[in-house]
Amino acid sequence: MLGFSNQTIADLLYWVTRKRWLIAAFSISLFLFYIPSPAFLSPEAHRTLIIVVITLILIIGEVIPLPAVAILILILEVVFGIDTPNGVAKSFMSDAVFFIMGSLMMAVAIVSQGLDKRLALGIIKLTGNKTWRIVFGFVAISSILSSFIGEHTVAAMMLPVALTLIRNTSDDQKTVHRLSTILLFSIAYGCAMGSIGTPSGGGRNVIMIGYISEFGLGNISYLDWIKYAYPMLLLEIPIAVAILWMTFKPDQRILDSAVRKLKVKVTKTGAMTGNQIMAIGIFVLVFLGWVFLSPSLGLGIVALIGVFLYLSFGLIEWQDINRNTNWGVILLFGAAISLGIQMKETGAAEWVATQSINGMSMLVNDIGFMQWFISVFLTGILTNFLSNAATVAVLGPVVLDMGGNPIILGISTSIASSFAYLTIVASPTCMIIHSSGLVKSSDYLQAGWKLFVISIFLLFLISNLYWPFLS
Amino acid sequence: MKFIIAIGSKDYSGPTLELGMRVAKAFNAAVDIIYVGEKISAFSTSEVKLAQENLDNWELDRKGVDVLQWAYEYLVENKYIHSDSEDSGFNTDKLIQTDDDRCEVQLEGCMTQEVGLILRNGDIIQQLRDEVKRSAIDVMIIGGSGERRMAHDLVQYVDSSIFVVNQFDPNQKYRLLLAADDSIGTKGAVKFGVRVAQAFKINVDILTVSKVDQFRDGYKGAAERAGKFMRRTGIQYQNIYRVGDPSEIIKKEAGDNHIVIMGASSKNPLMKFFKGSKPLKVMEDCPCPILIVK
Numbered sequence: 078m079l080g081f082s083n084q085t086i087a088d089l090l091y092w093v094t095r096k097r098w099l100i101a102a103f104s105i106s107l108f109l110f111y112i113p114s115p116a117f118l119s120p121e122a123h124r125t126l127i128i129v130v131i132t133l134i135l136i137i138g139e140v141i142p143l144p145a146v147a148i149l150i151l152i153l154e155v156v157f158g159i160d161t162p163n164g165v166a167k168s169f170m171s172d173a174v175f176f177i178m179g180s181l182m183m184a185v186a187i188v189s190q191g192l193d194k195r196l197a198l199g200i201i202k203l204t205g206n207k208t209w210r211i212v213f214g215f216v217a218i219s220s221i222l223s224s225f226i227g228e229h230t231v232a233a234m235m236l237p238v239a240l241t242l243i244r245n246t247s248d249d250q251k252t253v254h255r256l257s258t259i260l261l262f263s264i265a266y267g268c269a270m271g272s273i274g275t276p277s278g279g280g281r282n283v284i285m286i287g288y289i290s291e292f293g294l295g296n297i298s299y300l301d302w303i304k305y306a307y308p309m310l311l312l313e314i315p316i317a318v319a320i321l322w323m324t325f326k327p328d329q330r331i332l333d334s335a336v337r338k339l340k341v342k343v344t345k346t347g348a349m350t351g352n353q354i355m356a357i358g359i360f361v362l363v364f365l366g367w368v369f370l371s372p373s374l375g376l377g378i379v380a381l382i383g384v385f386l387y388l389s390f391g392l393i394e395w396q397d398i399n400r401n402t403n404w405g406v407i408l409l410f411g412a413a414i415s416l417g418i419q420m421k422e423t424g425a426a427e428w429v430a431t432q433s434i435n436g437m438s439m440l441v442n443d444i445g446f447m448q449w450f451i452s453v454f455l456t457g458i459l460t461n462f463l464s465n466a467a468t469v470a471v472l473g474p475v476v477l478d479m480g481g482n483p484i485i486l487g488i489s490t491s492i493a494s495s496f497a498y499l500t501i502v503a504s505p506t507c508m509i510i511h512s513s514g515l516v517k518s519s520d521y522l523q524a525g526w527k528l529f530v531i532s533i534f535l536l537f538l539i540s541n542l543y544w545p546f547l548s
Numbered sequence: 549m550k551f552i553i554a555i556g557s558k559d560y561s562g563p564t565l566e567l568g569m570r571v572a573k574a575f576n577a578a579v580d581i582i583y584v585g586e587k588i589s590a591f592s593t594s595e596v597k598l599a600q601e602n603l604d605n606w607e608l609d610r611k612g613v614d615v616l617q618w619a620y621e622y623l624v625e626n627k628y629i630h631s632d633s634e635d636s637g638f639n640t641d642k643l644i645q646t647d648d649d650r651c652e653v654q655l656e657g658c659m660t661q662e663v664g665l666i667l668r669n670g671d672i673i674q675q676l677r678d679e680v681k682r683s684a685i686d687v688m689i690i691g692g693s694g695e696r697r698m699a700h701d702l703v704q705y706v707d708s709s710i711f712v713v714n715q716f717d718p719n720q721k722y723r724l725l726l727a728a729d730d731s732i733g734t735k736g737a738v739k740f741g742v743r744v745a746q747a748f749k750i751n752v753d754i755l756t757v758s759k760v761d762q763f764r765d766g767y768k769g770a771a772e773r774a775g776k777f778m779r780r781t782g783i784q785y786q787n788i789y790r791v792g793d794p795s796e797i798i799k800k801e802a803g804d805n806h807i808v809i810m811g812a813s814s815k816n817p818l819m820k821f822f823k824g825s826k827p828l829k830v831m832e833d834c835p836c837p838i839l840i841v842k
Contacts, residue, residue: 514611
């Protein structure tokens with residue numbers, strides 16, 4: 078056919094079937110490009126929204142590498158005449174990107190110190206051998222730790238602890254399925270819930286703080302954020318434990334032998350090494366820097382100081398950081414933030430916000446509630462299919478342009494982006510526990526939907542009854 | 549020749565591994581046994597890698613190693629590979645990282661050429677396709693319990709012959725059903741059929757199906773040539789001629805006690821994509837093992 082061999086046609090067909098999302102993205106964007114701009118939407122804003130559509134399709138479909146999506150965003154911003162090359166470059170790099178970069182690098186440094194064995198010992202000392210207490214301990218420790226050092230760092234450290242307990246209980250996966258599920262979800266959900274506690278818990282918190290400051294809506298310090306978000310985290314811990322226990326009640330109510338074997342294993346590691354003490358010391362310094370110096374230095378620069386110290390004290394090799402840092406994600410978040418800023422600058426965010434409000438006003442009278450609900454619900458759903466930071470980077474400018482109290486809407490959006498309970502791809506922690514091979518994709522929905530609904534309700538109560546006193 | 553056997557779990561891949569190794573032994577082929585773990589979201593690759601490296605520090609095996617370990621034990625138990633008294637069995641340390649998403653261990657085969665155990669991660673079609681290209685695989689052996697779509701895509705996009713081990717029962721007495729017509733693929737199918745029949749010591753039914761009452765000369769010729777080949781190699785066979793829809797007839801004749809061997813369709817790939825093909829239809833419906841020879 079047309080002089081092509083069967084092999085060439087088969088290869089072409091293969092490419093088309095694998096890249097159907099890419100083809101869909103370009104076809105849709107081409108169509109959108111040639112339709113006239115809707116009323117009150119400038120051509121620049123129109124083109125910015127086309128980039129948003131392409132980005133969302135490409136991220137969800139994962140048909141091309143993430144860095145390629147990032148590069149495409151930057152190219153299109155210039156080619157579509159949305160901003161100058163220098164303007165795009167400036168919007169690409171910000172303190173939020175420094176923070177994401179710094180925190181991903183610090184995660185590698187912290188995990189490589191072998192502190193997880195001490196963590197395991199600490200948890201077991203606190204909880205004893207009753208399964209429900211271990212589950213409570215896993216959720217509480219995962220959430221509190223991840224509120225400071227980032228969720229995937231904690232998940233990477235907690236995973237071997239859980240797997241050791243599971244394998245020491247039984248080698249038969251069927252016998253320990255419910256135990257595996259409850260322990261692994263205690264880590265994943267604990268980490269997700271904890272990531273909202275402080276700005277350093279997740280990159281999207283810093284992205285939102287950056288937007289609020291950049292758009293002249295206010296300044297939120299490290300401690301301010303804690304005042305808003307920490308009560309939600311603390312309330313969610315017992316709720317999550319109860320939901321997990323009711324959903325995946327394990328047959329093994331006491332893990333006596335497994336706990337004993339774990340203790341034997343971790344006590345073999347001996348006393349704390351000098352490097353481990355230094356690693357903890359540096360993190361404490363970084364934490365103090367975030368609390369006291371971030372208003373002047375920025376959260377990102379403080380994180381980079383931490384990385385500098387880890388490297389210069391010889392606690393981690395650059396090769397290890399280079400190998401284990403997801404540079405593609407950093408590039409993508411930089412590009413997504415740049416896109417968010419362009420949405421604001423071109424008026425695209427305001428147009429989307431206005432259209433949403435007009436749409437809502439036809440359905441309900443209480444616009445204030447609907448503004449809040451749409452922001453939170455949409456963010457919660459998107460975060461389960463997209464990355465949470467990408468969700469906030471794209472939705473942030475729209476939410477902040479919706480009217481109402483931008484601080485409440487902004488922080489609610491950021492918190493809702495942690496409701497990553499429903500799918501494997503919702504967050505790196507969900508993916509980490511799935512990589513153990515012990516949880517099925519259907520398990521995520523089983524407990525996840527309950528926690529998702531209750532979290533929205535809890536956030537509604539807190540943002541309406543508690544946050545107004547903070548403003 | 550080189551074979552690859554794709555396995556997914558200890559619970560379901562037993563028949564695939566057993567039949568696959570028996571066929572590989574018949575051909576004295578080199579064999580790779582591959583486990584492909586699920587694709588990791590691009591947002592989480594580094595984080596999952598970091599967590600897995602941490603598991604290594606705790607001497608905990610990552611997902612898939614247990615399945616390869618089970619395959620290793622099967623190979624030792626059935627004397628497909630050498631096992632010396634100092635051998636500590638299979639563990640992660642034996643796997644050599646060859647690419648970001650691929651690690652392997654090569655073992656010396658006893659009844660076959662060398663045997664490789666491979667662990668990969670990613671989109672299963674992409675990974676198997678890459679492996680076929682990388683190692684110049686002649687036959688891929690997969691289980692039939694997985695998604696139908698997967699087998700369908702593999703037949704469409706992978707260059708090697710595909711053996712789908714559908715509902716194989718080791719205790720069942722099988723016959724071989726060889727579909728013969730005037731297509732190019734029949735010649736290859738006959739060659740494979742002879743080797744399989746010899747190895748398993750089973751009789752062959754050479755089935756020729758015509759859509760019309762009058763059998764074309766090409767059809768008759770192909771069936772007779774296949775019969776001659778069987779006779780020369782001392783295999784008991786019978787020629788069966790039927791009229792009707794080829795896929796339906798093959799499915800009916802095969803029942804659940806045949807291993808079906810047929811040539812791949814020589815149709816244009818676009819036609820196959822939109823309209824399907826005989827081998828694809830048989831593969832989708834037949835409740836028995838089927839080898840599609842390319």
